[in-house]
Amino acid sequence: MAAKYNEDSIKSLDWHEHIRLRPGMYIGKLGDGQSPDDGIYVLAKEIIDNSIDEYVMGAGKKIEIEIEDRSVRIRDYGRGIPLGKVVDCVSKINTGGKYDSEAFQKSVGLNGVGTKAVNALSESFIVQSFRDGRCKKAEFCRGILVKEYKEAATSEKNGTEIVFNPDSEIFKNFRYLPAYMDEKIWNYAYLNTGLTLIMNGKSFSSTNGLLDLLQKRVDESIRYDVIHFNDKDIEVAFTHGNQYGEHYYSFVNGQHTTQGGTHQAAFREGIVKGARDHFKKDLDPADIRNCIIGAISIRIQEPVFESQTKTKLGSTSTAPNGPALRSWIVDFVSKEFDNYLFKNPDTEKKLLDRITQNERERKEIAGIKKLANERAKKANLHNKKLRDCKVHLTEVKSPLHQETMIFITEGDSASGSITKARNVQTQAVFSLRGKPLNSFGQTKKVVYENEEFNLLQHALDIENGLENLRYNKVIIATDADVDGMHIRLLLMTFFLQFFPELVEQKHLYILQTPLFRVRNKKETIYCYDEDERNKASSSLGKDGLEITRFKGLGEISPSEFGQFIGEDMRLESVMMPPDASLGKMLEYYMGKNSPTRQDHIVTNLRAEAVEEL
Amino acid sequence: MSEERKTLGLSNANYLEKLYDGWFLDYASYVILDRAVPYFEDGLKPVQRRILHTLFDMHDGRYHKVANIVGRTMQLHPHGDASIGDALVTMGQKDLLIDPQGNWGNPFTGDSAAAPRYIEGRLTQFALEVLFFYLHCDHFQHLQ
Numbered sequence: 001m002a003a004k005y006n007e008d009s010i011k012s013l014d015w016h017e018h019i020r021l022r023p024g025m026y027i028g029k030l031g032d033g034q035s036p037d038d039g040i041y042v043l044a045k046e047i048i049d050n051s052i053d054e055y056v057m058g059a060g061k062k063i064e065i066e067i068e069d070r071s072v073r074i075r076d077y078g079r080g081i082p083l084g085k086v087v088d089c090v091s092k093i094n095t096g097g098k099y100d101s102e103a104f105q106k107s108v109g110l111n112g113v114g115t116k117a118v119n120a121l122s123e124s125f126i127v128q129s130f131r132d133g134r135c136k137k138a139e140f141c142r143g144i145l146v147k148e149y150k151e152a153a154t155s156e157k158n159g160t161e162i163v164f165n166p167d168s169e170i171f172k173n174f175r176y177l178p179a180y181m182d183e184k185i186w187n188y189a190y191l192n193t194g195l196t197l198i199m200n201g202k203s204f205s206s207t208n209g210l211l212d213l214l215q216k217r218v219d220e221s222i223r224y225d226v227i228h229f230n231d232k233d234i235e236v237a238f239t240h241g242n243q244y245g246e247h248y249y250s251f252v253n254g255q256h257t258t259q260g261g262t263h264q265a266a267f268r269e270g271i272v273k274g275a276r277d278h279f280k281k282d283l284d285p286a287d288i289r290n291c292i293i294g295a296i297s298i299r300i301q302e303p304v305f306e307s308q309t310k311t312k313l314g315s316t317s318t319a320p321n322g323p324a325l326r327s328w329i330v331d332f333v334s335k336e337f338d339n340y341l342f343k344n345p346d347t348e349k350k351l352l353d354r355i356t357q358n359e360r361e362r363k364e365i366a367g368i369k370k371l372a373n374e375r376a377k378k379a380n381l382h383n384k385k386l387r388d389c390k391v392h393l394t395e396v397k398s399p400l401h402q403e404t405m406i407f408i409t410e411g412d413s414a415s416g417s418i419t420k421a422r423n424v425q426t427q428a429v430f431s432l433r434g435k436p437l438n439s440f441g442q443t444k445k446v447v448y449e450n451e452e453f454n455l456l457q458h459a460l461d462i463e464n465g466l467e468n469l470r471y472n473k474v475i476i477a478t479d480a481d482v483d484g485m486h487i488r489l490l491l492m493t494f495f496l497q498f499f500p501e502l503v504e505q506k507h508l509y510i511l512q513t514p515l516f517r518v519r520n521k522k523e524t525i526y527c528y529d530e531d532e533r534n535k536a537s538s539s540l541g542k543d544g545l546e547i548t549r550f551k552g553l554g555e556i557s558p559s560e561f562g563q564f565i566g567e568d569m570r571l572e573s574v575m576m577p578p579d580a581s582l583g584k585m586l587e588y589y590m591g592k593n594s595p596t597r598q599d600h601i602v603t604n605l606r607a608e609a610v611e612e613l
Numbered sequence: 614m615s616e617e618r619k620t621l622g623l624s625n626a627n628y629l630e631k632l633y634d635g636w637f638l639d640y641a642s643y644v645i646l647d648r649a650v651p652y653f654e655d656g657l658k659p660v661q662r663r664i665l666h667t668l669f670d671m672h673d674g675r676y677h678k679v680a681n682i683v684g685r686t687m688q689l690h691p692h693g694d695a696s697i698g699d700a701l702v703t704m705g706q707k708d709l710l711i712d713p714q715g716n717w718g719n720p721f722t723g724d725s726a727a728a729p730r731y732i733e734g735r736l737t738q739f740a741l742e743v744l745f746f747y748l749h750c751d752h753f754q755h756l757q
Contacts, residue, residue: 036628180628482640482642482643483640485635485636485637485639485640486636488636489636489637489640492632492633510632551691574629577629581630582629585629585630585633589633589634589637601638601642601645604638604642605642605646606638606639607646
């Protein structure tokens, strides 16, 4: 029988009920704090954002942040919330002081939702505002006012203090790892020069803004000193290094746009134009931009984002009915760049070296590229490693294009099952044979020479950058045994080395597959770790209980596989380190054997890895 | 260095490095403890020890097909048949512990062995006496 649909079925939720019912709409994914993009970090960010806005308004040069296992305290020295409105400000949705103020026009969060979302998702939320010797305090639990204190006298300096503990009902078994906040806090410091943030006693501040940001993320291998210029509402910095690909950090009104957007595109264009104008040569844009590391931060009115998560800018103008965004950035960057090169002949020479080297390398692989591409052309018609799906990420007209994914499997152990169990519309399978080559330290030539890599690059269509990437998620699906771990290492090294953008823009994932099957005659439960296994085995009872450990994905039959790659699929996303450590890390783990690595292995030998098998 | 690594994920966190470190140690530990390094007591790698044990189990004085030996060894060795077969052939080519029958290849000329279904092997008298101290073989008959 169809459910009744009448006046009674229409519900109005209280604001906090709605937030608690659909936390994803407000803070993205939930998680337990083991991954830097988990919701509990977003909670802290929302509160800090408000303190930053106070700084932007010219009040308070210091923000104190204390993050422990399960609690967060943030104290700013801004003007403090007006005492009479303290309760409203944190518990009435669509309430705030930023709706019509001129200065806040160039801030990201204007909706008055952030603080309220934190309030609703916290077990305890205590707000206290200090203003001119008076203070006001209020306590909440899951968005409901528990205790409101009377105004009282205080000797504290002006500002606002918020202490909250995320709700353990919503964030299961969470724990803050303060280090995962490091990158965000640094970004605040870079984008707000003069502001000091103190997290757990460690102080974050920057005098040179984006210049500092880049300097932290590059190592000795950069070709010339970071070029840095700024003007009202725009700041850029860039240099050339030795890594493959282009790396950008782009910000709009303090929001990190990880997927770039119109401002980043204009920045890239500006650099090419600047270099071409200066050298008076028709240089290839790819040669100019290869190996670049750059950062851009702009402030515009009412930015338009392409996605809900505000990671890609879509604005084409600097303000509603204002001048065009593109020409503003392109003109600024190219003019300043050109001038800078005239003033710094040393940099000019080193830049030209880099560009000619890029050109040479490009031509060097042109020959082999042609051969490889011919092979790949055949492969595109019939890429023998690939079982393609029907929809691709580039087909934006299809409503499914965001859901496309490709599984990279190890040997034939799983490709057959996945092929049978998959959704043919959106899920593709690429099967590797044996272990891929360790690509560390190799040049890009190897991507063309090695048949496996070449086919993979064509299956993903990332030869010329990410624009044509055919799948939104690239998922490494290896067995959960030690050789599977090795293949993960090798594949990740391949992507990190030659296609870092893929990782930066969060397209790369690891498929979590169950480790144990616990079953009796009636029921089967799949478990992803030992805790789950113990729970499952006690719930099923002793009668006819059988516990198997999966050694390879091949042990899972196609009919069972559906649930592991369906809606409840468990994916772990792979994220770039926030600093310049990537090169060193790859060298350490994937490079030549070194005494320190040997020591590390010897002191950390994992005997349990052996016993499991 | 190791002190720094212990706190990884707390103070010096770098998510990617945590993943790398975990995978790397899993793999490296396994390779060292259970694959590539011979054990100091008998000088054997795990796969070799498992092959010899299987040969001893099967031993009845007659030659056995290599394919069968490989199949039986698999009960102890959770890996592919090819890797077991290669290890067995390499041991047989030394002509010390295993008595080979058929074309087992030649490491000096680079010729490889015939397919496992064609060739046969059994433990040598030497292996039986030295490795297994086997009292039932002819040589020890007089002791019983």
